[in-house]
Amino acid sequence: MSVLDLSAAPQPPLSATRRVGVVLIALVAALSLLGPLIVQGDPYAQSLMKALAGPDAAAPLGYDHLGRSVFHRLAYALRLSPVIALAAVMTAGAAGLALGTLSAAKGGWIDRCLVMLADALLALPGLLLILMVLAMVPGTALGFWAGLSLVLWVEFFRLTRAATRETLASPAVQASRLLGFGAAYVFRVHIWPEIAPMMLTAAAFGTATAIMAIAALGFVHVGMRAPTPELGLMMVELLPYWREAPLALLAPVLATFALLLGLTLLAGSRKT
Amino acid sequence: MSLLQADDITVRDGTTTLLAPVSLRLDPGEPLVVLGETGSGKSLLAQALMGTLPLGLEAKGQVTIGAQVLNSGAPDQFRGLWGREISVLPQEPWLSLDPLMRAQAQIAEGHCLVRGLPPREARIRAASDLSELGLADAAARYPHELSGGMAQRVAIAAARAGGARIVIADEPTKGLDAARRDEVANLLLNEMGQSGGLLIITHDLALAERIGGQLIVLRAGEVVERGATRAVFAAPGQSYTRDLLAANPENWTGKAAAAPAGTAVISSRNLSLARGRRTLFRDVSLDIAAGQVFGVTGPSGCGKSSLGDTLLGVIPPLQGQVQRQPGLHPFAFQKLYQDPVAAFPPRRTIGETLMDVVKMTRSDPRDVDRLLDGLGLQPDLLARRPGAVSGGELQRLSLLRVLLRRPAFIFADEPTSRLDPITQARVIKLLTNATESDGIALMLVSHDQALIRNTADAVLPLTPPCDPARAAAKKRVAIALQ
Numbered sequence: 001m002s003v004l005d006l007s008a009a010p011q012p013p014l015s016a017t018r019r020v021g022v023v024l025i026a027l028v029a030a031l032s033l034l035g036p037l038i039v040q041g042d043p044y045a046q047s048l049m050k051a052l053a054g055p056d057a058a059a060p061l062g063y064d065h066l067g068r069s070v071f072h073r074l075a076y077a078l079r080l081s082p083v084i085a086l087a088a089v090m091t092a093g094a095a096g097l098a099l100g101t102l103s104a105a106k107g108g109w110i111d112r113c114l115v116m117l118a119d120a121l122l123a124l125p126g127l128l129l130i131l132m133v134l135a136m137v138p139g140t141a142l143g144f145w146a147g148l149s150l151v152l153w154v155e156f157f158r159l160t161r162a163a164t165r166e167t168l169a170s171p172a173v174q175a176s177r178l179l180g181f182g183a184a185y186v187f188r189v190h191i192w193p194e195i196a197p198m199m200l201t202a203a204a205f206g207t208a209t210a211i212m213a214i215a216a217l218g219f220v221h222v223g224m225r226a227p228t229p230e231l232g233l234m235m236v237e238l239l240p241y242w243r244e245a246p247l248a249l250l251a252p253v254l255a256t257f258a259l260l261l262g263l264t265l266l267a268g269s270r271k272t
Numbered sequence: 273m274s275l276l277q278a279d280d281i282t283v284r285d286g287t288t289t290l291l292a293p294v295s296l297r298l299d300p301g302e303p304l305v306v307l308g309e310t311g312s313g314k315s316l317l318a319q320a321l322m323g324t325l326p327l328g329l330e331a332k333g334q335v336t337i338g339a340q341v342l343n344s345g346a347p348d349q350f351r352g353l354w355g356r357e358i359s360v361l362p363q364e365p366w367l368s369l370d371p372l373m374r375a376q377a378q379i380a381e382g383h384c385l386v387r388g389l390p391p392r393e394a395r396i397r398a399a400s401d402l403s404e405l406g407l408a409d410a411a412a413r414y415p416h417e418l419s420g421g422m423a424q425r426v427a428i429a430a431a432r433a434g435g436a437r438i439v440i441a442d443e444p445t446k447g448l449d450a451a452r453r454d455e456v457a458n459l460l461l462n463e464m465g466q467s468g469g470l471l472i473i474t475h476d477l478a479l480a481e482r483i484g485g486q487l488i489v490l491r492a493g494e495v496v497e498r499g500a501t502r503a504v505f506a507a508p509g510q511s512y513t514r515d516l517l518a519a520n521p522e523n524w525t526g527k528a529a530a531a532p533a534g535t536a537v538i539s540s541r542n543l544s545l546a547r548g549r550r551t552l553f554r555d556v557s558l559d560i561a562a563g564q565v566f567g568v569t570g571p572s573g574c575g576k577s578s579l580g581d582t583l584l585g586v587i588p589p590l591q592g593q594v595q596r597q598p599g600l601h602p603f604a605f606q607k608l609y610q611d612p613v614a615a616f617p618p619r620r621t622i623g624e625t626l627m628d629v630v631k632m633t634r635s636d637p638r639d640v641d642r643l644l645d646g647l648g649l650q651p652d653l654l655a656r657r658p659g660a661v662s663g664g665e666l667q668r669l670s671l672l673r674v675l676l677r678r679p680a681f682i683f684a685d686e687p688t689s690r691l692d693p694i695t696q697a698r699v700i701k702l703l704t705n706a707t708e709s710d711g712i713a714l715m716l717v718s719h720d721q722a723l724i725r726n727t728a729d730a731v732l733p734l735t736p737p738c739d740p741a742r743a744a745a746k747k748r749v750a751i752a753l754q
Binding site for chain 1: 584586602603605606607609611614615616617618619620625628629632633670673674677
């Protein structure tokens with residue numbers, strides 16, 4: 001067969017589904033970052049006169065049961081969860097990458113101990129683990145960060161370990177080592193290009209999982225405390241008033257849905 | 273009356289012609305061999321005859337099978353003939369058997385579903401097929417319980433169960449050693465008998481010679497030469513055919529008697545190696561001197577590659593020692609791989625990888641240009657990635673990378689087994705010239721005995737050892753039972 005000149009081929013553009021994901025995330029980010037700049041307001045300011053009132057100029061999404069602007073509460077909630085989630089994913093990713101590479105490269109008892117630890121953590125339900133950490137760590141945001149990191153690193157660890165083991169056993173790595181290249185070169189040239197796309201996919205999924213966990217615990221009143229604007233907490237607070245103020249309840253639900261769908265589309269459509 | 277006649281078969285990819293008009297006929301009892309290098313279009317020819325061309329390729333021409341006249345531009349017409357008139361023996365047939373199905377059931381399936389026999393009769397026919405091939409006691413075995421040769425016979429029986437008289441075999445001996453190759457050739461000839469048709473697509477000269485019959489030599493999509501196989505092999509009419517035949521390791525001129533070997537660059541004493549509980553070899557002692565070509569040959573699975581890896585220090589030996597000549601730098605011991613694509617980082621251009629070596633060894637970047645020139649390589653290859661370079665060029669580029677390290681010893685692990693004959697002859701020539709002129713000790717491992725015989729100064733034939741420990745263990749069990 002004729003030789004395919006792969007090097008001349010341009011980088012494939014983002015697939016359609018991925019582009020939809022990026023657009024959804026960008027919309028949510030624009031709402032949370034730019035929204036309060038365009039329409040100024042305070043997410044904590046109460047005005048019982050306006051409880052459950054419809055949208056007006058100062059509150060484009062109406063008011064909740066305590067007369068707070070749903071728009072501003074939503075904007076702040078959409079900053080809080082993603083920031084905690086991203087911080088947790090970055091910590092978990094770094095830890096998983098480091099430990100996974102170590103495990104695959106060293107093997108032996110280091111590998112066995114780390115795998116056993118990861119399996120033990122997998123055996124515990126993730127939300128239970130986060131609740132336990134929340135009970136131990138002072139400060140809810142810090143507790144979420146620590147708990148989520150502890151749950152999420154296992155995924156990164158397992159991915160890195162599996163891919164790195166395979167790469168390290170390949171003739172390409174053997175050739176590099178015989179030529180005298182060190183561990184840093186092997187990681188940079190052989191291992192990282194192999195696992196980077198997987199890590200990005202796992203990071204997007206991990207962020208979605210983390211946002212969902214924060215919202216789920218908020219919804220059952222064991223996560224963030226009122227009056228902090230948080231997605232799950234907003235939903236459960238507004239649930240009794242769904243008949244009177246449907247828009248106020250729908251807003252956090254739709255925003256959460258758009259954010260999670262965007263992250264999942266961004267992560268899931270990688271074709272290799 | 274011929275079984276199959278093809279007139280002016282052409283294959284195009286858009287505007288490029290991949291296969292110029294080829295006509296051929298297949299007669300009962302007379303095999304037809306299509307011989308060519310990789311990229312000569314020989315597999316395209318077979319696919320056009322069967323109507324299995326990949327999407328996007330366009331075929332033209334007329335194929336007559338028995339009484340039916342088909343247009344090779346309309347592949348849908350061929351579907352009804354598959355298994356009934358034409359059957360295909362896939363490459364590496366032991367991989368094409370269903371691993372979860374017993375041997376007899378795989379054959380009975382063809383009799384039942386393709387030929388349309390009732391299940392009971394299909395089973396009886398399958399059993400008789402197996403006993404004809406000498407496999408009566410393998411009927412209830414799964415593919416993993418069959419030896420390679422048995423699996424191949426089962427695959428042939430399964431391919432023929434639909435009642436097809438024409439068998440098309442695409443590279444049936446890929447990856448086989450000489451003994452197995454002859455076995456496959458005999459099997460195919462027997463299956464053809466007096467009334468069947470056999471079309472063999474191959475780059476293997478020994479197989480073509482063994483099959484005989486008629487021969488078509490293809491090059492870059494055009495017929496170079498055609499005629500009776502025996503006549504063409506005896507007196508090739510075209511210069512390309514002459515080159516192709518001369519590239520057969522059997523026909524290489526043997527190496528002149530070597531000067532007495534100097535001090536050993538690398539040596540081993542009483543080396544034994546085991547994989548799992550199986551001993552690969554024991555008590556191997558060898559000395560490889562600078563400038564010497566040391567050949568290692570033996571059947572697949574005998575530990576040829578592992579011996580080289582042990583010398584390089586990649587695998588620890590079970591027993592014995594490896595000694596390197598004192599005073600050599602630790603990275604003077606290098607390896608060439610069977611599959612050069614797998615030996616380069618896939619997402620880096622070859623130029624980048626070579627520059628990494630130049631930078632690390634602090635050598636002169638002009639060395640790369642000098643070596644490129646010496647190995648007959650174009651500098652624009654450096655901008656490509658390993659997957660985009662042909663096998664022969666990439667193997668020369670691996671040699672270049674290894675030479676940048678100024679090695680004292682190179683272990684070449686089947687470096688040409690995936691190349692076609694002319695490229696193989698060229699790569700081996702360059703390899704031995706480079707090692708000779710730079711005084712590098714070369715350990716050349718190959719399953720091709722002719723290649724080793726005509727290239728090496730010294731040969732080590734590796735044979736699987738009779739394992740006394742295992743024999744003793746068996747004996748102990750036998751005694752205990754009594």
